[in-house]
Amino acid sequence: GAVVSQHPSWVICKSGTSVKIECRSLDFQATTMFWYRQFPKQSLMLMATSNEGSKATYEQGVEKDKFLINHASLTLSTLTVTSAHPEDSSFYICSARGRQTYNEQFFGPGTRLTVL
């Protein structure tokens, strides 16, 4: 149980385009989802926290208009990287927390974004 999926697993796009990444909790209801960014050989940096049905809370330094987060249902959150640039190339990982597992997050497999 407690499986989180991400789609796509990797994506290559041109500079200036937008990319949407989906995060789904497959077998539980995710009351909270988190989006992280990981640069090569570095740790995970929390970008934002989203609760179902409400606006995401962004960490300091994360551009809200560039990284659009939507948490429309208890099983789906999306991260849209708008007007992507090469410096946005990174590994994006989501995690989800459910009511019964309130103190534990379950992680998706990650999405590798490469912006040319």
Place this chain on the structure above:
Amino acid sequence: AQSVTQLDSQVPVFEEAPVELRCNYSSSVSVYLFWYVQYPNQGLQLLLKYLSGSTLVESINGFEAEFNKSQTSFHLRKPSVHISDTAEYFCAVTPMDSSYKLIFGSGTRLLVRP
């Protein structure tokens, strides 16, 4: 605020040798503690966690960690490592507040050599 320190960026060790990956944390409130493992180009997998109770926690694949409140540490140990244990290991804490945020250490790469 919370912070997590993993002093060793890389730990090389021979197969079947014991290993310890160090983790120290700082927090003004009580925390839950976690160890995650990440294999190349994959997400994170929970290795073990301390929520309450016995300060020694174990995983199904032979790892263990001990919560030491006085030293604010949560070191990860394994008595005999395998080649397949080669991966990145992250220590993390969640404050016992309503944020449920995970604060990660910088990670330690365990490199097991034959």
